Amino acid sequence: xxxxxxxxxxxxxxxxxxxxxxxxxxxxxxxxxxxxxxxxxxxxxxxxxxxxxxxxxxxxxxxxxxxxxxxxxxxxxxxxxxxxxxxxxxxxxxxxxxxxxxxxxxxxxxxxxxxxxxxxxxxxxxxxxxxxxxxxxxxxxxxxxxxxxxxxxxxxxxxxxxxxxxxxxxxxxxxxxxxxxxxxxxxxxxxxxxxxxxxxxxxxxxxxxxxxxxxxxxxxxxxxxxxxxxxxxxxxxxxxxxxx
Numbered sequence: 232x233x234x235x236x237x238x239x240x241x242x243x244x245x246x247x248x249x250x251x252x253x254x255x256x257x258x259x260x261x262x263x264x265x266x267x268x269x270x271x272x273x274x275x276x277x278x279x280x281x282x283x284x285x286x287x288x289x290x291x292x293x294x295x296x297x298x299x300x301x302x303x304x305x306x307x308x309x310x311x312x313x314x315x316x317x318x319x320x321x322x323x324x325x326x327x328x329x330x331x332x333x334x335x336x337x338x339x340x341x342x343x344x345x346x347x348x349x350x351x352x353x354x355x356x357x358x359x360x361x362x363x364x365x366x367x368x369x370x371x372x373x374x375x376x377x378x379x380x381x382x383x384x385x386x387x388x389x390x391x392x393x394x395x396x397x398x399x400x401x402x403x404x405x406x407x408x409x410x411x412x413x414x415x416x417x418x419x420x421x422x423x424x425x426x427x428x429x430x431x432x433x434x435x436x437x438x439x440x441x442x443x444x445x446x447x448x449x450x451x452x453x454x455x456x457x458x459x460x461x462x463x464x465x466x467x468x469x470x471x472x473x474x475x
Contacts, residue, residue, distance in 0.1 A: 252293055254284070256283075258283045261371070262282045265367050266403070266406060272312070318463050321460055324401070325459070329453060333449045334385075335445075338387055339381050339385045340440065340445075341444075342385075343437075344384065348437070350380070354377075354426060355426045370405070374405050378402075382395075407466060414461060414462065425458070428451055428454040429451075432447075435447035
């Protein structure tokens with residue numbers, strides 16, 4: 232399955248004029264969710280400008296937004312730190328995701344567009360990502376397209392706002408799970424897909440019966456939670472081994 236990187240805009244202001252601050256934000260957020268810089272890493276303004284592809288003013292505006300997104304933290308006289316990940320914080324994130332999962336499934340079922348369903352069917356079938364592009368970028372882009380299609384189908388602007396707040400953090404974790412450190416049972420190949428959870432998600436969105444679909448979507452969040460927590464635990468173990 233090939234998705235390209237449409238979910239990861241380049242941020243270039245060439246054919247369509249885009250404010251430099253928005254482009255800088257897109258580029259910096261992409262660097263964070265695709266692990267170009269690791270959680271907990273310290274960054275100075277020079278590095279941030281290199282990652283954004285723009286100068287001081289657009290980069291500072293972009294950084295302000297990323298701080299608001301809780302993807303970056305500023306420490307006076309020390310610089311900027313990429314938001315860390317941990318098993319505890321991931322569990323707290325999934326507590327929220329699971330609680331809105333029922334509403335997502337119940338309101339989106341039977342309303343998801345054909346493109347999103349086709350993408351989801353590929354994931355459910357275990358079709359590999361990144362066959363013609365970098366698997367990390369392909370995974371992040373796939374997740375972004377899937378998110379937009381599913382949340383857009385709910386038709387609920389408040390649910391969309393809450394979900395959008397969670398999304399970059401979930402995206403970063405799923406890139407870890409699917410493209411950077413897939414579990415051994417996924418044959419340990421970056422870009423490989425374990426279709427089981429996505430089959431549950433697909434069933435929920437195709438069902439058309441809100442109450443049952445809500446329950447199935449919540450089941451999808453539970454299945455994803457367990458696999459994501461395992462990935463984060465493996466990451467923490469590797470990182471502690473490097474430090475020691």
